[in-house]
Amino acid sequence: MKDDAVIILSEKELRSYVKLDEQVIAQVEQGFAALEAGQATVPPIMMLPVPDKDGEVDIKSAFIKGLPGMAIKIASGFFHNNEIGLPSQSGQMLVISAETGFLQAVLLDNGYLTQVRTAAAGAIAAKYLAPRNVDTVGVFGCGVQARYQMEALFLVRPFKKIYMYSIDSDERKAAFVDDMTKGLKVEVVSAEIGEEVAAHSGIIVTTTPARKGYFKPEWVRPGMHITSMGSDSEDKQELLPEVFRGADIIACDLKSQCFRLGELRSAVAADIVTDETPVQELGAIIHGRQSGRIDDDQVTICDLTGVGVQDTMIALMAYDIARKKNAGIRVQR
């Protein structure tokens, strides 16, 4: 009478099956393409604030026509957790059958799949928007996502050197330098000031939870590509609004989200991006309906807030691998 059992997968298993590689990037790219083709239904993010704990639970999802399932992602950020020795971020995804509506899998990934699919979007932005040949890239922030962004970027633009700037502790900055030097076998510089990063880098990735713009318009140089992925709520911002003034191409993952939660929010508030300003979604560029970079001197910016289609694509991939491997714990409903 009922569908198959539900598969429960742990973070450890998911990490062993899903790696940040070309396949994941291609998978996430397909998600953006489906969005552009009108084949995806992406409801607005459901947000549950828990003010007492400086916390919030966000729920994202997307149904993509033609796929066997869809993901529902529950992601939490509770910023008092550090005080009790717990990570502030947590999360998991559910895979729901698009054939029957039945729950098929619970992916207890503790946010790992989100880290990967977010980095994949950064790689896709760079693939279409960054200059073809880049020796040096810059990153703001030295956290987990900064690492993933560099790894993903390396797959599409194999650079030789990273400049990193962060306001984090010396210890954490040193750990980033160490990890990236060993992991990617590139030179990594921990810059003293943000300007130093901008001065050397053809591609900039901003990955901080900043609540105030810090990336300055005077740092923008011809040919620079900026992917900004830190802002995903109304109170976050990394780029000063004037940065957008110098952009030849402004791209984003999903306009309806970015104008509300991303860098574009403050650019609009500052009246620098207006109704007249062309802003392209990544999907349109992937589809070729809008052009990506066509010239080495263009300045390009991509604002990423994270879209449910990314979650659905990576969750289905993980579920598919796990099923083929007969992995996880199978539980009867």
Added chain:
Amino acid sequence: MKDDAVIILSEKELRSYVKLDEQVIAQVEQGFAALEAGQATVPPIMMLPVPDKDGEVDIKSAFIKGLPGMAIKIASGFFHNNEIGLPSQSGQMLVISAETGFLQAVLLDNGYLTQVRTAAAGAIAAKYLAPRNVDTVGVFGCGVQARYQMEALFLVRPFKKIYMYSIDSDERKAAFVDDMTKGLKVEVVSAEIGEEVAAHSGIIVTTTPARKGYFKPEWVRPGMHITSMGSDSEDKQELLPEVFRGADIIACDLKSQCFRLGELRSAVAADIVTDETPVQELGAIIHGRQSGRIDDDQVTICDLTGVGVQDTMIALMAYDIARKKNAGIRVQR
């Protein structure tokens, strides 16, 4: 470094721990009270339609201040499932800690907890709005929820007789009569026409998935209480809009939902309920800010669409019991 393990609970376990009883009704009533007291955050329902399969996945949630956790409910209705021998409805709830944002439990209830908390809301509506002494009650529909509604109602208004009307098969109607006769030890009549139900019953509960109003205004009699819980989407309707014309008290679970998805939607569309019409939320009546029934001759209607606070209340109750009993499968994240 991480929180406890995640507890996975099966439908069978949940059925053994959570019964439709006074405790559940009191629990759900507390949820409505919290809503009225401004202590609940109830985001709009996230809806994912899957048109190919005549399906939809709905996500409901609510954070209630002061409680240790919150539920996220994923409920599916896929109306082609019958063709492949599967139930059209499925669902499960997640319990998320309101302290840390971590996932604490996956309740694989297959919609059982929803059935129970929905019936509990019906009982709460009757408790405050139905006449004190009622011998005979009527129900439209003979499905699972019709049974639960009768059971819940019996706890607050111990009636002697049920009149049931349904357009379902004779077999299913006979099963309802049999189940209710044995379960509640009351007389059950399968009525030939809807009017017969209305003519005999002091309380009416409508529990059908009708897409067109069938309950007629001329069936309304002085003193009658109607709880209508079938409509929970823009295309459903059980009461003809004119039914509202005769009501002395119009109540509902959540105005913002009922005006969009419940019976009140068509009553507003027909201009029978207007901005001037007083409509009370159950929470306001529970709190005593609005009065419930004060007179045996009043006609009262309560429109129920199902609110996330009900899910959070019942899920936390289930989780609490399961934890104390050390039940379920414990999975490491």
